[in-house]
Amino acid sequence: MSKVNSVEEWLVKDGVHNFSSEEDYVSPEDPLLLERLEWFQDQKLGLMMHWGPYAQLSTDASWMLCDHEAEWSRKCADWDVDAATLKQQYFDTNKTFNPIRFQPERWAELAADNGFKYLTFTTKHHDGFCMWDTKTTDYRVTGEDCPFHTHPYADICRQVFDAFRAKGLGISAYFSKADWHTPSYWAPGMLAGEVMHRGSSYNPKKYPELWEQFVQFTHQQIMELLTDYGRIEMLWLDGGWVSAQNSQDIRLGEVVDKARETQPWLLAVDRTVGGAYENIITPEQTLPEKPVHVPWESCITMSKSWGFKYEDEYKSARQLIHILIEVVAKGGNLVLNVGPQPDGRLPHIAVERILEIGAWLSVHGEAIYGTRICEPYAGEHCFFTQKEGTTYAMYLYSSETTQINQEIYLPLQHDIKQVDLIGSVEGLSFERTAEGIIVHLPAHELTEQAPIAHTFRIS
Structure with missing residues (x-):
């Protein structure tokens, strides 16, 4: 300042x-x-x-x-x-x-x-x-x-x-x-x-x-x-x-x-x-x-x-x-x-x-509601919240024409058992990397019009 x-x-x-x-x-x-x-x-x-x-x-x-x-x-x-x-x-x-x-x-x-x-x-x-x-x-x-x-x-x-x-x-x-x-x-x-x-x-x-x-x-x-x-x-x-x-x-x-x-x-x-x-x-x-x-x-x-x-x-x-x-x-x-x-x-x-x-x-x-700060609070194109032991990841798309990738990288390193796509599919497949996880979107999410955000429930 x-x-x-x-x-x-x-x-x-x-x-x-x-x-x-x-x-x-x-x-x-x-x-x-x-x-x-x-x-x-x-x-x-x-x-x-x-x-x-x-x-x-x-x-x-x-x-x-x-x-x-x-x-x-x-x-x-x-x-x-x-x-x-x-x-x-x-x-x-x-x-x-x-x-x-x-x-x-x-x-x-x-x-x-x-x-x-x-x-x-x-x-x-x-x-x-x-x-x-x-x-x-x-x-x-x-x-x-x-x-x-x-x-x-x-x-x-x-x-x-x-x-x-x-x-x-x-x-x-x-x-x-x-x-x-x-x-x-x-x-x-x-x-x-x-x-x-x-x-x-x-x-x-x-x-x-x-x-x-x-x-x-x-x-x-x-x-x-x-x-x-x-x-x-x-x-x-x-x-x-x-x-x-x-x-x-x-x-x-x-x-x-x-x-x-x-x-x-x-x-x-x-x-x-x-x-x-x-x-x-x-x-x-x-x-x-x-x-x-x-x-x-x-x-x-x-x-x-x-x-x-x-x-x-x-x-x-x-x-x-x-x-x-x-x-x-x-x-x-x-x-x-x-x-x-x-x-x-x-x-x-x-x-x-x-x-x-x-x-x-x-x-x-x-x-959104009732959540608190989660570490890390943000990554590239994404933000995180947490509530009652559950982590949420919101992956943002800047416009309707933004390309949707089937593999979504989330920089989360804690122990993860399940990833759900809120409003769509539970139990998504994912893989661990040294820096986080890669979540695989189902094929029907790869639309021409990008959503406002994909929201993942992670437990």
Whole structure:
């Protein structure tokens, strides 16, 4: 990693967060939290949703509001207005947000039926718009300025959490610690020229009373979500620059400990901050180079964007499944993000990808769920996992036109009695070599169209 000049530069580049190192990980001591981390590591696949009024602009959440990020974040802002007007127009999208085709039950059914095990949902991004019926601000989906506030499903977080929970999925509540709408964080008139960066517009040490207002505001919002919205498995905190190390201390431990009085199982994900409240490490749009031996998940978009975009390009199912395989082989979870449309539906391409992932997992899922790192974790074109004395080898094909060889080399040197091809034939013939084994595929597997992967069960 190249040397950086400040905490903020290290934390975020073009809206993408770096991630904490395994060496700095602090394992919780509470036996219940350790148990819940084992649960988390069994799940392997989560669904993430970035959604809010910004979906109407066909842009990612929040970042175009930040003047210091304008070079990259406003490339999609192709309407000819000055920065102040652009920011006001963005903030005013709450006045037209009316997703009357919102389908929480359909979303939950689709996720549950296709192998997703938990949901990470954006309750509030950096722009400060609340997707629940908060009492702290009128800038919310149930506020009178938002036309959706009269709809029976107006409290979007409640509807989403209840629907996914009813299908047996765990709930992870994304929450931005930064809030660029509230005047106790971005305080009008307290920054020369109103040129905003991602942090607070004032020095909290110079204005402790104003900062305390923001701390109490943040605590109240978090406690609403963790008190009034049912069981929450994870509090997934974004905005890593809001931290004591960066002189923006919201006393996170205080509110998490209070929430754990009623939800003692709660995992905290204080991204990039480290310490006792970053129970899970979260690489973003990337994978670690090598296995990571502490709880972690990669958050990766199905398309190129976090929020809904009309002209978006989606990764193929093959790409997404290969990412899942590599993440799991390196000991992590994958949480795949989709941005719902402004009308409340999921993009049809996202639905197609979810169905394709589900079809693959329905056959090969035993090599994914509940597994742990296996030595060696990878070889040429293949990745390994293990579970309850069984090793799994997933041999990847980069495209449909990749040639399938009848002999598959796997660098496994432990004692092997049987090799099965999941979804096809049990008891394949194989031979040992000095470096591993060579497995012989049955003739009917030598098709013109290569599968996403061949998965072998090895015992």
